[in-house]
Each structure stands twice: as C-alpha cells, then as structure tokens.
Amino acid sequence: MNSIRTRLLVSLVLTLLLAALVLGGITYRNALQEAEGLFDYQLRQMALSLRDQGEIAPDQANAFADAGLDFVVQIWTVDGRAIYSTRAHAALPARAVLGFADVAVQGQTWRTFSVAARDRVIQVAQPRQIRERLAAGAALRSVLPLLLMLPLLAVVMSWLVAVTLRPLRQVSQQVTERGAEALSPLPAEGLPDEVAPLVGSLNALLQRLSAAFDAQRAFVADAAHELRSPLTALKLQVQMLRRAADPADRAAATEALAQGVERASRLVEQLLTLARNEPGARQAPLQPVDLAEAVRQALADAGPLAAERGTTLALEAAGPVQVQGDAIALAALARNLADNAVRYAPPGARVLAQVANEGDAAVLTVDDSGPGIPSAERERVFDRFWRREATAASTAGTGLGMAIVKSVAERHGAQVSLGDSPLGGLRVTVRFPRAA
Incomplete structure (x- = not known):
C-alpha cells in the first residue's frame, strides 16, 4: 500500500469507524439509561395516580384485567387482602416493597414501585425483560442513523481526499508528460x-x-x-x-x-x-592525501619540459601537509600549475612551489618569473580554451590548464586566487581546508 491516497483514505475511514463505534456505544448506553429512567418514571406516575381512586368491589377486582398490558397493577388493603389486579399472573409479586425495587419471582425479575396511600398499598410492576427489550430498541433507533451515515461519509471522504491530492497528481502528470529536453x-x-x-x-x-x-x-x-x-x-x-x-x-x-x-x-x-572533475561526474571518494607529495610528483612530471627550456623547478615543503582529497585530481591540479608556469615563462626562468599549513588551511603557492598576467585578464584565465595571446607557448597549450585547476579546487572546497609573484611573474595560490 504505497499510494498516499489509499493510506490517507484508509486512515480516515478507520478513524471514522472507530469514532462511530465509540460514539455509538456512548449513545447506546445513554439511551438505555434514559429509557430506564423513563420507565421508572412511568411506574411511579401510574402508582401515584391510583392513590385517590375509590374502593373496588371484590367481585369486580379482576373485571378489568387485560393480559396485553406490560404493566401489572396490584392493590392490597393494609391487612394484605388483594382488592385489585390488572391481570392474573402466577408469578406476580405477593407483597410490596415501598419505593423502587427489583423483585425476583419464579426466576423472573420484576421492576416494581409501591406506595402506601390511606388504607391501601398500590404496586405497579413491569417485567425487567420487557423493559430491557424496549430500551434496547429505543437505543438502537438512536444509533441507527449514525450507522447509516457511515457509507455516505466514507464516499464523501474519498471525494475530499481525491480533491485535496489533485494538485499533487497534476504536478506528477506534468512531469510525466515532459520530454527529456x-x-x-x-x-x-x-x-x-x-x-x-x-x-x-x-x-x-x-x-x-x-x-x-x-x-x-x-x-x-x-x-x-x-x-x-x-x-x-x-x-x-x-x-x-x-x-x-x-x-x-x-x-x-x-x-x-x-x-x-x-x-x-x-x-x-x-x-x-x-x-x-566536472560537477556530476562519477568521482573517487575523498580521503587524506599528502599535498606536498602530490606537488612533488607533479614537478617531477614537468621536469623534462623544464629541462628542455632551461627552467629551474623548486619545491619548499617543511613536511607532510594533509588534505582531504583525490590524489589523482590533486596531482593534475599541481601538474597544470607547474606546466603553465614552465610554458609561459621565458627559457631559463624560475618556478617555485610552496606547500605549508596556515592555520586551518593547507596552502599551495606557485610562483614564476615570467611575464605575469594583467589584473584585468586574470579572471578570464579560468575560461575554457582561453589563451591570452598568440605566442609560441599559447599555441602549444590547450587553454584548459587553469579551467582544470578551478574545477579540481571547487571539487575539494578550495579557493584559487591570482596575484603578483615576488619573482616578478604570476603567483597562483590554492587554499585547501585541512584534513581532520
């Protein structure tokens, strides 16, 4: 059941059903109690209404008996002589208990109310079984409308859920109907x-x-x-x-x-x-890498080109400098920085790479004694295939070196900045967050 609509509808219907059961049970119980009180009230009122009735002749005591009545009225004189009964019954109570009482006679329970008035005792009795049946019927009739409303409420809830989730379904449909472009x-x-x-x-x-x-x-x-x-x-x-x-x-x-x-x-x-090293490409996980060692390998790779041009390569690193990164990508970054410095500096130039810890950062600095780059053009060097001028060095280059440096730096959360070098050329500074 992965549908949100189905889950929501089932949850609401179950909640509604539970609430209906609880409310129906409470209503049923209250209806039973009210019916019980009403029946007791009828017993009392009937008994009290007979207090002022006249004497009934003994030969007429059972003349008005009616077997269809649920209530049984009995009247005795103070000496215990029965002078009236609505109907003959073998299991009628033989004596009266003043007030309300439950009297068991021959396995049947009667609810009675008795009152003493003048020279007589009046008792009105009703079988408990009849009272309970009538009360249950009244209670059921009060709960029945709620039970009949349940299916209608379930249908209404289903419609409301569909209407409420319609925006989500429309968004899903819009996304489904879209092409790849x-x-x-x-x-x-x-x-x-x-x-x-x-x-x-x-x-x-x-x-x-x-x-x-x-x-x-x-x-x-x-x-x-x-x-x-x-x-x-x-x-x-x-x-x-x-x-x-x-x-x-x-x-x-x-x-x-x-x-x-x-x-x-x-x-x-x-x-x-x-x-x-582009964003979104499948890349190796970052792990602790010695930045100084990666730069040392990059300078070794650039050694043949530097020897061919008579350029001096130097590395200053006091010791291991740990960064969280990809060793191959960091080597590519350092190799491109060294290669650019060697290619764009005149023959016999000097290239100095420095790796050090500065506070919470690991810093790689590459200086050269070449012509440098004007401040107005320094941001453009990070564009792909951009070359500053049509020199022999720029013709031999690809125009991708600094773009690779920027891409690798962004992948490692590093910052690249360009400035003037103390050697007279360009200084490239890459500031990495140190590995924990």
Missing part, C-alpha cells in the same frame, strides 16, 4: 503550501540541469572546435610526409607530425581530466 519550470501558482516546496525544488533541479546541459553543449562545441585544428594540422603533416622526397624533408615532416600528435594527445588528455 523540456527543462522549463513547472507552474507554481495556486499550489497548496505542502506541494509548493516540492515544485520549487523540482524547478531548482530543472534549472540546474538546464545549466549543466548548456555547459555540456558548450563544452562539446568548444572541444570539437579545438580538436578540429590539430586534426587538420595532422592531415596536412601526413600529406607533407608523403610528398617529402629527400631524407631531410622527410625527417622534418616526421618531427612535425610527432609534435602534432603530441599536441592532440595532450588536448584529449586535458579534456578527459576536465570531464572527470
């Missing part, structure tokens, strides 16, 4: 207070999905555009290699082809790295 917000006007937060959350989710799909489409378009150039260059270099006649031209074409393949491979690798 329909990410516009759901109508939120006139919704109940209980449904409005759900629709608001769905609209927020649709907005995030729309933004994610837009970013994905833009990323795919940019990636296709960026891949077109190196693939076109590779095709041209293959053609040049085929046309090369002498060994020198063939060697030059082969070298150019190898460099083109390397650039294309690096671009694909950067695209995969960025895709792995």
